[in-house]
Amino acid sequence: MVGVKALLLDLDGTLAETEELHREAFNRAFREAGLPFSWDRPLYKALLEVTGGKERIAHFLRSFPDAPRLSEEALTRLHQRKNALYEALLREEGAPLRPGVRRLLGEAREAGLLLALVTTTSPENARAFLETSGLKGVFHLVLAGDIVPHKKPDPAIYHLARKELGLGEGEGVAVEDSRNGLLSARGAGFPVxxxxxxxxxxxxxxxxxxxxxxxxxxxxxxxxxxxxxxGERGVVDLDYLEEVRGWWST
Ligand SMILES: [Mg+2]
Structure with a gap:
């Protein structure tokens, strides 16, 4: 018998490898704004420690010695432009779902699990992703961006998800691709x-x-x-999620 009541998933890196599209969108936004820098993969990898695009740009500007000083308003505009460029890239190029994502979501829905998308990406980006990936309407709950005051690794967004879904500790399983996501979900009482x-x-x-x-x-x-x-199947299915849940209490 499966006792897991909900499946909660992160978006970037978990549902799809979207980070290269995000990186390209940041770089296009910088070029358009005449800003003299470009993020390569090693730098972007380090910057991903900072969750939230606007927070990431601000953090980079603080640590880049020759960076121009941007007002809060200019920073917001730059981030909004990046999000628009990301959405355009997503619609042009798409971001294929990682193996097993569509299958597991289908199995979970059929079994009556509650499905939640729990992401620090902006609501606009999340919506564009759901539309272009064919996952629109699949999730019962979508929590994105600034819906809580502190982003992952803070557990606030997962606490909110637990409340909205009416779950007790350990009743849902979270799927994440990063340490920040792990700490956030774990901090709110989810096996990960x-x-x-x-x-x-x-x-x-x-x-x-x-x-x-x-x-x-x-x-x-x-x-x-x-x-x-x-076992032999080599796939994460509902029985496997139940086992993951079991490991929470041991
Ligand atoms: Mg992620």
Missing amino acids: LITPGLYTADQDFSEAQGVAEHLGEPGHPARFLQGPRA
């Missing part, structure tokens, strides 16, 4: 399955209840790196 992403593979996930290469598809099994193993 990590599927490391392009930019997060070498982070510390030792407190996670499970770590899997990805969610797995029949014919494209995932490797299981920590926590329960998925």
Whole structure:
């Protein structure tokens, strides 16, 4: 019997590898604004420690010695432009879902689990992603951006999700790709399955209840790196989520 009542997922890096599109959108916004810098992959990897695009730009400007001083208003405009460019890139190029995402969401919905999207990306970006990926209407709850005062790794957004979904501790399982996401979900009482992403593979996930290469598809099994193993099928399914939940209390 499956006792898990809800499945909560992060967006960037977890549902899809969107970070390269985000990076390109930041760089296009900087070029358009005449700002003399561009973020390469190693730098962007370090900057991803800061959650939230606006916070990330502000953090970079503080640490970049020759950076121009931007007013709060200019910073907001720059971030809004980045989001518009990201949305355009998403609609042009798309961001394919990671293996097993569509399958697991379908199985969870069919079994009556509550589904939540819990992301620090802006509501506009989240909406554009759901439209272009064919996931519009799949989630019962979408929490995005500045809906809480402090972003991940603060647990506020997962506390809010728990309240909105009416869940007790350990009744839902969170899927994340980063340490910030892990700390946020764990801090609000959710067992966490990590599927490391392009930019997060070498982070510390030792407190996670499970770590899997990805969610797995029949014919494209995932490797299981920590926590329960998925047997011959090599896919994360509802029984597997229940096992992850079981590891929470042990
Ligand atoms: Mg993520």
